Amino acid sequence: MTFPLLTTVLFLPLVGALILIGFPRERENAVRLCAMIVMALTFVVSVVLFFLLFDSALPQMQWVERAAWLTSLGIYYHIGVDGISLPLVLLTTLLTPIAFLQAWHSIEIKVKEFAILMLVLETGMLGVFLALDMFLFFIFWEVILVPMYFLIGVWGGALRYQAMIKFLLYTMAGSALMLVAIIALHFLNLSPDYGGTGEQSWYLFDFYRLNLPISMQKLLFGAFFLAFAIKVPLFPFHTWLPLAHVEAPTAGSVILAGVLLKMGTYGLLRFCLPIFPQAADIYAPLISTLAVIGIIYGALVAMVQPDVKKLVAYSSVSHLGFVVLGIFSGTMAGIQGSVLQMVSHGLSTGALFLLIGMIYDRRHTREIADFGGLWKPMPVFAVFFLVAMFSSIGLPGLNGFVGEFLILLGTFEVHRTFAVLAAIGIILGAVYMLWMYQRVMYGDITHEANRHLKDMNGREIALMIPIVVLMFWIGIYPNTFLRKMDKSSAHLIEQMRTQRVLADHQAQIDVQMPGPTK
Amino acid sequence: MLPVVITFILGALVCGLLLGLSRFVGPRRPNAVKSAPFECGMDQLETPQGRIPISFSVIAMLFIVFDIEVAFLFPWAVIFRQLGFVGLIEVLFFLGVLTIGLIYAWKRGALEWD
Amino acid sequence: MIPISYYLWVSALLFVTGAIGVLLRRNALIMLMSLELMLNAVNLSFVAYARMLNDMGGHVFVFLNITVAAAEAAVGLAIILAIYRTKETVDVDHLSLMQH
Amino acid sequence: MDGTAFLQGTGALAPHLTVLITGLVILMLDLFLTERSRFLNEVVGLIGLALAFVLAVLQHGDPRMVFMDMAVVDNLSVFFLATFILIAILTLLLSASFVRREDIASGEYYALVLFATTGFMFVASAANLVMLFLAIETLSIATYILAGLHRQEQRSLEAAFKYFILGAFSSAIFLYGIATVYGALGHTNITQLAATVAQGDMSPLLMFGVALLIVGLGFKVAAVPFHMWAPDVYDGAPTAVTAFMSAGPKAAAFAALLRVFYQGFGAEDVAAQWAPVFAVLAALTMILGNLSALTQVSIKRMLAYSSIAHAGYAFVALVTLDALGAASILYYLVAYTFMSLGAFAVLTVVAKQGERHHAFSDYSGLASTNPILAAVMTLFMFALAGFPPTAGFAGKFYVFSAAVKSGYYVLAIIGVLTSVVSVFYYIHVIRVMYMQEPGEGGSPIRVSAVTCTLLGVTVLGTLYMGVFPGSILNLAERSVALLFS
Amino acid sequence: MFVDFIIVLAKAGLVLFALLNLAGLLTWAERKQSAVMQDRVGPNRANIGKLTLAGLLHPVADGIKMITKEDFIPEGANRTLHTLAPAAALFPALVVFAVIPFGDTLLLFGREIQLQVAQLNVGIVYIFAVSSLAVYGTMLAGWASNNNYSLLGGLRASSQMISYELSIGLSILGIVLIYETAMLDEIVRQQGELLWGFIPKWGILLQPFAFILFLGAALAENKRVPFDMPEGESEIIGYFVEYSSMKFGMFFLAEFVEIIIVSGLVTTLFFGGWQVPYLHATGDVIGFVWPFGLGVLSLPQWLVALIQVGAFSIKVLIGCWILLVIRWTLPRFRYDQIMHLGWKVWFELALINLLITAVVVLCW
Incomplete structure (x- = not known):
């Protein structure tokens, strides 16, 4: 038995949280430090995993751990990682400490609770990406809502109640149906009629082997899709997002945009496509259409936002439209691009939210109209903002470009129209971002309060540095990442292809030998 | 069954007869003083519809419970010898529980009259 | 010999009468009496069935039910009494503290 | 019955008798206790219950009929016995300081709790x-009195009265059902009902009796549309009693449902008649229970409706006629016991002297005045809402699994969606506690050591059953196995 | 069938007739008895011509007086219930006697006639049930009179009655335990047997304690002195204060009928009923056996029956007389003493008696 590396990554934050419970509440700095150390440790472990230990030549899950949990129902503690989930794990472990660091001073009340919740949240997010058992996956998926609820509800803005209730109910409504679908899959797997293993199992890859009738696939696909689409959020399920983003504290927004939304796209990629390949094929045009609508709609709405944070929030809708588009293109390039774009978007949007948070800490406003000419008092800030913005727009040489390019490439192979329309979205994205940047940074200082704003301090720069480094790294040499996800993506596509072939084969048999109709 | 019915009818007849006699034979000259409630010559202060002492209700409830106890013992007593020792033990338990109830009521003052 | 079904019908009738009494009457005491009526209607059923089946069980059950009815009556009376002592009424329409 | 059979039967009913005798001992003991030594009531009660628990657990094994086939000892009854004793123990812990604070006659209170528990236990063992x-009457009568034990409080009396009238009403219906089944089948032995049904055809008389049984038990579990008594009663009764009522009688009623409808009328053709009825009841209960809970301004009343809703979930499992379903009912009941008693324990503490503080607004800012209490309450709210990793999630998961397994997709979907609705009102409590400033009088509340113990136990139970649900579910599955052999 | 009917009718009519007349006589006897005890003359005025018959005409005169008095109902009283109450008091007293056997069988015209109106297998339960109904009369009378004192008197009376009913039941249970039957004729028949060959198996010998308990409780149930607190005609106003005319007479009558019934029950349960010691009933041949087997004497069946009925009647009359004596011997209890005695002494004693009897019966 090898060292349970993944379990370490997964539960280190939770252990940290438990330790923190014992801390006296007045020792705020000690609490912060302890949480930070735990997060940093987690990050280090995941970095080691990513760069040193992960074997990118293998398509399968690696570092798999499996332990009996609820044996009577065949539920296992079963985790593993492959090229698709590993980047997201790294993204999570990176963004969490950064978000926490950002909140070092801006969160002043209930610091202990905040730290604990952040740690629990980290475990939850990691669990979603690592779980191979569907039950386990669902548990983590739901657990995340609890800390997120508190993050928004306790430390959020004026409309936080509305925001969190909306966030919670949307997400839960979606996941509730997914739960039923998961249970249904479990029992379908039990019956030999659908190519299941016939054993009590919630193992993801057992479900891959299922060969379900189309009608059933459609229903189950719908249940899964709804849960993920709300999380992504895909147009028209996106209405919770702007509110939640705006009302959440900066750290919450960063996590929300940086990681949580990726859980939706990750779910689509990991579950919806491979388990229900035919349903996915059938619905791909529809979903792609929604994705494209989302891209353009998000961009257009972002353009007219007076609030910077809201603007970035809507930009997320737009950007994640790309990811979904890429996933449902079903091509190698599309999928690889999507995974990469997930990471990129996490970095760029995360960075933007962090920067907005910094300015909000200073000015306590986010209205574009309240700013202008920030370049002068805060040059460093302006530079970082510029980089983050370019990354978001997808400027070549920065991370955003690679992902979007690959997605467009992949989509172009199958749906030219969508690719063209999505490209328009990119242009629109550039428009609203640049326009916003212009209004905020350039021109004269219209408000006296802005004149003496302090520039970024050492801590703020420190937390931005790793993000910017990664942006450039991915932008210039994406192969580090692409190589890792290469085999896994190919494997995924391969699996779906064999599924289709199998299903077609079955259909042919059915046609040739019409049996007794049911 | 028949003798009981006949007895009942006869008993009812006697009662009816006596009631009827006093109703129809006796004179009938009511006046206000006569039909006023009899309170040793005093005027009635209030009609009896207020509260009654709680102890009466408690006694009534206790009676219900213990009367049932007695009712249960009748069949037991008739076939007691067939039941044997087991029957005795069971009834002891039954009576024990009820006795505890009685002790409880006693100690709580349900049987006190002032 | 009166057929069993007659007893059953009477029992059903009494039961329904009791049920209606519980549901419609507003006087707590009458409701209590209706409840007792329902229980005793069932007893009638039990006895009729026991006679029909020639089974002693039914008769025994009646005994038990009588006990239950007695206990229920005692508790019911106690509750009604307690209410009466604080409210001076046994009309259930006055029991509406919690209807908001 | 000869002496040996008598002794055997007494041995089999030892846990029941232990609880009963403990109750009687308390009743007597209390008469001789002074104010200072009154804690002995609780001590004696706990000792007796612990003893009964051990005795109950020792009895698992093959089914055996005792007392002239009136009672049965099998794994199912043992599981329920253990559950009921657990409920009683928790209730005792929950009530210790409550009873003292509200000046409720403690001897009577504990004795009645134990009598009601005896009733529960006999329900589980009834053959x-x-x-x-x-047995149902035993527990009902004890609970009627418990509900009205706060004699100075009009709401308490009102609750007792409503509970009494509707409880007795449903009992009568249930009894009528029994009489009808007796008439239709010629006996009332549950374990042999199945065989008798299998021999004869299903007469309309039998169906009528079964329908009456459904209605009667429906009242007892407060399934919609037989639930109208529940909110008022739960609201008016003293909170500790409400806690007890939300867990105990409900569990007992499910024990009765399992016995009657799984063991007695579990045959396929009979089940085909009642299962759809239960399905409708389950759906209505979930929907209406949750929707009504949404509009409440009192947390106590909200929990009352939520209790109705939770019965709906357990009902879903009942429809399935499946081993997993039956096991999940048992699991759910235990899980609900922890969650509900825990939540009500917090309620008793926050309500303060005189039980005036049950409104949502009374909880505002609880997180700043009493952080631990708020955290505990949060856990219970999340558990009741069905968030992982708590007992509530595991319970719902099993229930819905059973539903899906048996093909009741619609029920499962209604179940999960109503759970989402329920999140709304549970979350509201948390929101008030954490996201509002404490109002006036928002001072730290002293929580007694006994209550702390209870909270600790319920928290641990809720979490343990959520993280490692397997052990209890295994027990439950083994317990229900006999229903499907 | 028709003959059966006639026979039953005759028996029932006879019993009722005897009861009512005896009750009337008892009113006279009571007054005479009190006069004797207080060294007075007693009733001696009522006459027909010169004929006073030692005051025996007084009961008749009382009856006529009551019938001709005005029957008024107080203002605000519930007329129906007010009228019903005396009937409810008298009726149970009248019908209880139906199950008490006043003789063995009588062979008449080849027909075996049971000297008992109704031979019920639940005779004791019947007595128990029917005599309980008397509470309604008391309760209704008190309640329907619209008078505070009536109400209180009624409440007290009914509380007292139900309290002592428990003791009655429990003390009878001892007898049931011993004779293993609830049929009164069977109980009497068993009392004809001999214990160790020479002691009659009478209830008083086997259950002496129960006898005392039963008698005391029955007195209280009957609201006789010393338990006459609820009515206490000499100074307290009881539940029938608002009754006049024959309605009052009915309460009065009921009391005396109850005396006879108590006496009859005591006779039946404890004093061998119609049994005459050592007088055996074996087929149609009667053996009169001296304790040490001195000789056998046969009597005709009708004579035996006559002796038995006579024995029963004498026992009852003696019982009645004792009850009357008690009435004029003892002072009255206070109400709290009555209830105290009933619940805290009599009930427990009866319970203990029952348990001891059970243990003894089991070990016998």
């Missing part, structure tokens, strides 16, 4: 419909 009826 005869009449026995079942008697």
Whole structure:
């Protein structure tokens, strides 16, 4: 038995949280430090995993751990990682400490609770990406809502109640149906009629082997899709997002945009496509259409936002439209691009939210109209903002470009129209971002309060540095990442292809030998 | 069954007869003083519809419970010898529980009259 | 010999009468009496069935039910009494503290 | 019955008798206790219950009929016995300081709790419909009194009265059902009902009786549309009693449902008649229970409706006629016991002297005045809402699994969606506690050591059953196995 | 069938007739008895011509007086219930006697006639049930009179009655335990047997304690002195204060009928009923056996029956007389003493008696 590396990554934050419970509440700095150390440790472990230990030549899950949990129902503690989930794990472990660091001073009340919740949240997010058992996956998926609820509800803005209730109910409504679908899959797997293993199992890859009738696939696909689409959020399920983003504290927004939304796209990629390949094929045009609508709609709405944070929030809708588009293109390039774009978007949007948070800490406003000419008092800030913005727009040489390019490439192979329309979205994205940047940074200082704003301090720069480094790294040499996800993506596509072939084969048999109709 | 019915009818007849006699034979000259409630010559202060002492209700409830106890013992007593020792033990338990109830009521003052 | 079904019908009738009494009457005491009526209607059923089946069980059950009815009556009376002592009424329409 | 059978039967009913005798001992003991030594009531009660628990657990094994086939000892009854004793223990812990604070006669209180528990236990062991009826009456009568034990409080009396009238009403219906089944089948022995049904055809008389049984038990579990008594009663009764009522009688009623409808009328053709009815009841209960809970301004009343809703979930499992379903009912009941008693324990503490503080607004800012209390309450709210990793999630998961397994997709979907609705009102409590400033009088509340113990136990139970649900579910599955052999 | 009917009718009519007349006589006897005890003359005025018959005409005169008095109902009283109450008091007293056997069988015209109106297998339960109904009369009378004192008197009376009913039941249970039957004729028949060959198996010998308990409780149930607190005609106003005319007479009558019934029950349960010691009933041949087997004497069946009925009647009359004596011997209890005695002494004693009897019966 090898060292349970993944379990370490997964539960280190939770252990940290438990330790923190014992801390006296007045020792705020000690609490912060302890949480930070735990997060940093987690990050280090995941970095080691990513760069040193992960074997990118293998398509399968690696570092798999499996332990009996609820044996009577065949539920296992079963985790593993492959090229698709590993980047997201790294993204999570990176963004969490950064978000926490950002909140070092801006969160002043209930610091202990905040730290604990952040740690629990980290475990939850990691669990979603690592779980191979569907039950386990669902548990983590739901657990995340609890800390997120508190993050928004306790430390959020004026409309936080509305925001969190909306966030919670949307997400839960979606996941509730997914739960039923998961249970249904479990029992379908039990019956030999659908190519299941016939054993009590919630193992993801057992479900891959299922060969379900189309009608059933459609229903189950719908249940899964709804849960993920709300999380992504895909147009028209996106209405919770702007509110939640705006009302959440900066750290919450960063996590929300940086990681949580990726859980939706990750779910689509990991579950919806491979388990229900035919349903996915059938619905791909529809979903792609929604994705494209989302891209353009998000961009257009972002353009007219007076609030910077809201603007970035809507930009997320737009950007994640790309990811979904890429996933449902079903091509190698599309999928690889999507995974990469997930990471990129996490970095760029995360960075933007962090920067907005910094300015909000200073000015306590986010209205574009309240700013202008920030370049002068805060040059460093302006530079970082510029980089983050370019990354978001997808400027070549920065991370955003690679992902979007690959997605467009992949989509172009199958749906030219969508690719063209999505490209328009990119242009629109550039428009609203640049326009916003212009209004905020350039021109004269219209408000006296802005004149003496302090520039970024050492801590703020420190937390931005790793993000910017990664942006450039991915932008210039994406192969580090692409190589890792290469085999896994190919494997995924391969699996779906064999599924289709199998299903077609079955259909042919059915046609040739019409049996007794049911 | 028949003798009981006949007895009942006869008993009812006697009662009816006596009631009827006093109703129809006796004179009938009511006046206000006569039909006023009899309170040793005093005027009635209030009609009896207020509260009654709680102890009466408690006694009534206790009676219900213990009367049932007695009712249960009748069949037991008739076939007691067939039941044997087991029957005795069971009834002891039954009576024990009820006795505890009685002790409880006693100690709580349900049987006190002032 | 009166057929069993007659007893059953009477029992059903009494039961329904009791049920209606519980549901419609507003006087707590009458409701209590209706409840007792329902229980005793069932007893009638039990006895009729026991006679029909020639089974002693039914008769025994009646005994038990009588006990239950007695206990229920005692508790019911106690509750009604307690209410009466604080409210001076046994009309259930006055029991509406919690209807908001 | 000869001496040996008598002794055997007494041995089999030892846990029941232990609880009963403990109750009687307390009743007597209390008469001789002074104010200072009154804690002995609780001590004696706990000792007796612990003893009964051990005795109950020792009894698992093959089914055996005792007392002239009136009672049965099998794994199912043992599981329920353990559950009921657990409920009683928790209730005792929950009530210790409550009873003292509210000046409720503690001897009577504990004795009645134990009598009601005896009733529960006999429900679990009943092998005869009449026995079942008697057991239900035992527990009901004890709970009627408990509900009205706060004699100075009009709401308490009102609750007791409503509970009494509708409880007795449903008992009568249930009894009528028993009489009808007796008439249709010729006996009332639950374990032999199945065989008798299998021999004869299903007469309309039998169906009528079964329908009456459904209605009667429906009242007892407060399934919609037979639930109208529940909110008022739960609201008006003293909170500790409400806690007890939300867990105990409900569990007992499910024990009765399992016995009657799984063991007695579990045959396929009969089940085909009642299962759809239960399905409708389950759906209505989930929907209406949750929707009504949404609009409440009192947390106590909200929990009352939520209790109705939770019965709906357990009902879903009942429809399935499946081993997993039956096991999940048991699991759910235990899980609900922890969650509900825990939540009500917090309620008793926050309500303060005189029980005036049950409104949502009374909880505002609880997180700043009493952080631990708020955290505990949060856990219970999340558990009741069904978030992982708590017992509530595991319970719902099993229930819905059973539903899906048996093909009741619609029920499962209604279940999960109503759970989402329920999140709304549970979350509201948390929101008030954490996201509003404490109002006036928002001072730290002293929580007694006993209550702390209870909270600790319920928290641990809720979490343990959520993280490692397997052990209890295994037990439950083994317990229900006999229903499907 | 028709003959059966006639026979039953005759028996029932006879019993009722005897009861009512005896009750009337008892009113006279009571007054005479009190006069004797207080060294007075007693009733001696009522006459027909010169004929006073030692005051025996007084009961008749009382009856006529009551019938001709005005029957008024107080203002605000519930007329129906007010009228019903005396009937409810008298009726149970009248019908209880139906199950008490006043003789063995009588062979008449080849027909075996049971000297008992109704031979019920639940005779004791019947007595128990029917005599309980008397509470309604008391309760209704008190309640329907619209008078505070009536109400209180009624409440007290009914509380007292139900309290002592428990003791009655429990003390009878001892007898049931011993004779293993609830049929009164069977109980009497068993009392004809001999214990160790020479002691009659009478209830008083086997259950002496129960006898005392039963008698005391029955007195209280009957609201006789010393338990006459609820009515206490000499100074307290009881539940029938608002009754006049024959309605009052009915309460009065009921009391005396109850005396006879108590006496009859005591006779039946404890004093061998119609049994005459050592007088055996074996087929149609009667053996009169001296304790040490001195000789056998046969009597005709009708004579035996006559002796038995006579024995029963004498026993009852003696019982009645004792009850009357008690009435004029003892002072009255206070109400709290009555209830105290009933619940805290009599009930427990009866319970203990029952348990001891059970243990003894089991070990016998």
